[in-house]
Amino acid sequence: MVKKRQLLLDAALALFEEHGFAHTTIQMILDLSGVSKGTFYKFFSSKDDCILAIMEQRMQEDVQIRKNLETQSYASEFDLLVDQLAVPMTLPEKQRIQVLFWIGLYSGEFDSAELAGMQLKWLSERLVHLYGEEIRPYAYEGAILCYGMLYQIANTYRIYRLNEPLWKELVPKVLVYTDILLRSMQARHEHIFDSHSLSQISSQEVHHLTDKNTLITDLQAFDRMVQQSREPATTKELTRGLLFLLQQDETNRTLLQVVLQAFQREFETNVFYPEARRIQNQMEWYLEQIN
The missing domain is CATH 1.20.1440 (de novo design (two linked rop proteins))
Known part of the structure; x- marks a missing residue:
């Protein structure tokens, strides 16, 4: 049964990449995987459930990568965070998932709020650890800006069919600019999001997860x-x-x-x-x- 579940996930990922999430049907997943409809519904309640399972699987791998990197020796916390962001982005399997994740997040094709909340929670805490408690009120916005810049860079490279970005060179620059934006927000006592929206992003979703x-x-x-x-x-x-x-x-x-x-x-x-x-x-x- 475990093998059949993985067959479904692998087939779904290939189809989502080729046709997009909206234009992929459950029947297409069944045809490519060779798994029956009854078996599909033993594992997943819907197509949305299927793509979220793909992303959850990869996110757990990201968590393990980050933990493994923490056991290594780094000159600074900055260098560690660079690798924690850059290393997953250099792996071909991760790149495939990241494209789907960010497209889904920005398009609203499927509900990725919990997964996004997990990512934002982790990065916001890492930014506080790196830059100090004084930026905590702005940390979620910093995480959003940081991930947003990384996504737009990846998307631009993909649209213009450029060579793969050198993430270990680009991520430090993005983190530096994230720091500049955080310091500016702190100095101005100014948020990008209104208080209600920021509360929903930084508290309600994360509270659900934790x-x-x-x-x-x-x-x-x-x-x-x-x-x-x-x-x-x-x-x-x-x-x-x-x-x-x-x-x-x-x-x-x-x-x-x-x-x-x-x-x-x-x-x-x-x-x-x-x-x-x-x-x-x-x-x-x-x-x-x-x-």
């Missing part, structure tokens, strides 16, 4: 399904253990990550895989944000 109580509720519902199933005792104990760790007042991030890895392996070939994968993604996003 709400521990919601994660606990979701995991409790999942645990009930597993406990009532015919799954082995080890599978049931693993799910119950993950729930127990999440319910603790003080989050043991290291232990949660270890158990989450075991959770992922346990459910990879399991009938509960789609729901387990969703739980895993939410948990990893939560852990990423409390880092």
